[in-house]
Structures are given as C-alpha cells and as structure tokens.
Amino acid sequence: MIHARGLVQTFQTGRGKQKREVRAVDGVDLDIAEGEVVGFLGPNGAGKTTTLRMLTTLLRPTAGTATVNGYDVVRESVMVRRSIGYVSQAGGTFSQAQAGDEVVDHGMLYGMSRSRATTRGKELFTQLQLDGLWERMPKNMSGGQKRRLDIVMGLVHDPTLVFLDEPTTGLDPQARANLWDHIRRLRTDNGATVFLTTHYLDEADELSDRILIIDNGRIVAADTPDNLKAQVSGDLVDLEIADDAFVPVSAEKLATIATEVETDGRRVRGRVRRAGREVPGLLRDLDAAGVSLDSIEVIRPTLDDVFLTLTGRSLRDAQDEQSTDDDVVVEQVPAQGVPQS
Numbered sequence: 001m002i003h004a005r006g007l008v009q010t011f012q013t014g015r016g017k018q019k020r021e022v023r024a025v026d027g028v029d030l031d032i033a034e035g036e037v038v039g040f041l042g043p044n045g046a047g048k049t050t051t052l053r054m055l056t057t058l059l060r061p062t063a064g065t066a067t068v069n070g071y072d073v074v075r076e077s078v079m080v081r082r083s084i085g086y087v088s089q090a091g092g093t094f095s096q097a098q099a100g101d102e103v104v105d106h107g108m109l110y111g112m113s114r115s116r117a118t119t120r121g122k123e124l125f126t127q128l129q130l131d132g133l134w135e136r137m138p139k140n141m142s143g144g145q146k147r148r149l150d151i152v153m154g155l156v157h158d159p160t161l162v163f164l165d166e167p168t169t170g171l172d173p174q175a176r177a178n179l180w181d182h183i184r185r186l187r188t189d190n191g192a193t194v195f196l197t198t199h200y201l202d203e204a205d206e207l208s209d210r211i212l213i214i215d216n217g218r219i220v221a222a223d224t225p226d227n228l229k230a231q232v233s234g235d236l237v238d239l240e241i242a243d244d245a246f247v248p249v250s251a252e253k254l255a256t257i258a259t260e261v262e263t264d265g266r267r268v269r270g271r272v273r274r275a276g277r278e279v280p281g282l283l284r285d286l287d288a289a290g291v292s293l294d295s296i297e298v299i300r301p302t303l304d305d306v307f308l309t310l311t312g313r314s315l316r317d318a319q320d321e322q323s324t325d326d327d328v329v330v331e332q333v334p335a336q337g338v339p340q341s
C-alpha cells in the first residue's frame with residue numbers, strides 16, 4: 001500500500017547570514033500493508049506533516065522514492081491523488097456553497113455520480129454527527145463541525161487508503177470518541193488502510209495496529225503499541241512510605257528489583273520489568289524490614305515512556321520546547337501542485 005525508501009525533504013529557512021537548511025524528513029523508510037491502521041507519532045516539528053505531504057504528492061521529495069497504492073508519488077502523482085483520501089491538518093478551504101453541495105461536488109470530482117455522492121455524503125453526515133447541517137454554509141459552522149466536514153470530504157469517495165493529519169485536533173471529547181469509532185469502522189467495514197498523525201498518545205495507542213515514532217525527521221521506532229511498551233520500559237512502582245525514617249531502606253529494597261530508583265519525600269519510585277511477578281516479593285521484603293506503606297501504585301508504561309526511553313525526552317516536554325520556536329520566519333517553499341480536490 002505504502003512503500004518509501006530514503007525519503008528526504010529539506011527546506012531553506014531564514015535569510016542572509018541566518019540562512020540554513022532544515023532536514024525536515026531525513027531518510028524515512030516505510031512499509032504499510034493493506035488494512036493496517038498506522039499511527040504516526042512525534043513532537044511538533046518532527047516531520048510528520050512533511051512526510052504526509054510527500055506521500056500525498058503535495059511536496060516533491062528532495063531525495064528518495066515512494067509508491068502509494070502502487071503509484072509513484074512523483075511520476076504518477078495524479079493516480080496517487082485519485083486513489084487516496086486526505087484530510088489535511090489545516091483543513092480545506094470552502095467556497096460560499098452549502099456544505100452538502102461541497103461534499104457532492106467533491107465526490108463527483110472523484111468520478112462518483114451525483115446521487116451516489118449525495119447518498120454517501122448524507123450517511124457520513126449522520127455518522128459524524130453533522131445531521132441538520134447539510135444546507136449550512138461551512139463558514140457558519142463551529143470549528144469542530146468544520147473539522148468533521150473536512151473528514152467527510154476526505155472520505156466521501158470511499159478511498160481504500162486514507163491519510164488523516166491530526167484528525168481529532170479541535171474536537172470535543174464526545175466528537176473525538178465518535179471519530180475514533182468511525183476510524184475503526186473504516187478498517188473493519190471497508191477494509192481501508194489508515195495512516196494517521198496525532199499528538200495524542202492515547203489516540204495512537206487506542207487506534208493503531210502499528211505505531212511509527214518520528215523524531216528529528218527520522219523513524220526511531222516502529223512496532224505494535226504493546227511491543228513498544230514492553231520492549232523499552234517496564235512498570236513504574238510508586239510506594240508511599242508511612243514513616244520518613246524507613247525511606248532509605250525502602251529505596252534499597254526496591255533497588256534489588258528496580259532500575260531508576262528515586263525518592264521524593266516519603267515516595268519511592270522505580271521501574272521494574274514486570275510488576276505482577278516482582279511486587280509480591282518486594283512487599284514481603286519490606287514487611288520483613290518493618291516498613292509500613294501508606295499506598296502502593298503500579299503504573300503501566302505509556303507511549304510517552306517509550307518516547308522518553310528512545311529519545312531521552314518526554315513527548316510532552318518536546319512539544320512544549322518546540323512551541324516557543326513556532327514563530328521562526330521561514331521562506332515559502334513552493335508546493336508541487338495541489339490535489340484536484
């Protein structure tokens with residue numbers, strides 16, 4: 001479905017002495033099979049959107065090759081565009097037409113008949129909770145409604161391969177849960193392949209068969225969410241010791257089974273491979289040493305722990321750091337044409 005080898009995208013940023021080259025995507029290889037839901041995860045500026053823009057033919061790769069649905073993204077860009085659905089991060093620009101007309105025109109652009117596009121568009125309006133808004137002009141819709149309209153436009157022609165760039169950003173929790181269901185159904189009902197970027201770790205975890213983590217333009221991990229979590233970090237055991245005086249001995253006992261042991265007041269924490277196997281013995285040891293606990297908590301690893309282990313940074317911190325750089329002035333780089341839609 002998607003195969004890429006050595007994809008690179010460089011941009012020139014700044015002017016004069018400030019001029020420098022950014023390698024936004026720096027040698028990405030991808031193999032995505034039919035029917036997979038793949039989550040593309042990484043902090044702001046990691047290269048997710050740039051990768052997606054190359055795969056959807058909006059940006060010509062500086063180097064490397066990619067095929068999407070069997071078509072080369074450079075030589076057969078029109079065929080790539082016709083064979084995919086794409087919901088961009090920025091969202092579409094809408095004319096002054098009613099939402100329903102936009103959707104029908106969009107479907108017809110992909111070769112659907114008017115009646116088929118109308119039927120499918122109305123079904124999607126219902127599934128994405130846009131009932132009653134068919135005749136509304138998009139400019140009079142709320143941000144979340146417009147976002148869902150973007151998604152209808154990306155799906156109306158029933159593509160078998162769908163690219164979604166941060167599809168749930170700006171949606172309220174209920175709309176997000178609804179879209180998650182919809183994305184799941186794309187695969188189970190339509191057998192579609194879905195490639196989605198997201199900032200939300202829970203979303204990637206929840207939806208993806210496989211997760212690709214990108215950092216500084218390079219893929220740093222690719223596996224199922226469970227394998228990633230199991231491979232790179234263990235469970236966090238967090239003990240709250242009843243009496244301060246027993247904190248050092250508790251830390252010593254925990255260190256016999258855990259790594260990264262740290263103390264914070266009466267709390268002692270450490271990471272163990274498998275808490276279910278190791279904690280019962282620890283509790284016996286602590287009891288024998290006269291330690292009373294106020295609480296014990298076992299925290300299963302998250303994708304953020306995976307990211308931290310792989311890159312030394314938390315995905316959330318990395319996002320915060322990057323957000324201060326957002327107003328760097330960049331030269332406009334010409335896009336290689338836009339899809340017909």
Ligand SMILES: Nc1ncnc2c1ncn2[C@@H]1O[C@H](COP(=O)(O)OP(=O)(O)OP(=O)(O)O)[C@@H](O)[C@H]1O
Binds near residue numbers: 024332
């Ligand atoms: N048109 C451009 N000109 C110059 N630099 C660019 C351009 N587009 C992207 N970049 C830079 O390329 C890098 C990757 O950007 P990209 O948008 O692909 O990241 P991202 O992972 O999608 O981030 P986000 O999560 O914020 O959408 C960033 O450093 C960004 O500033």
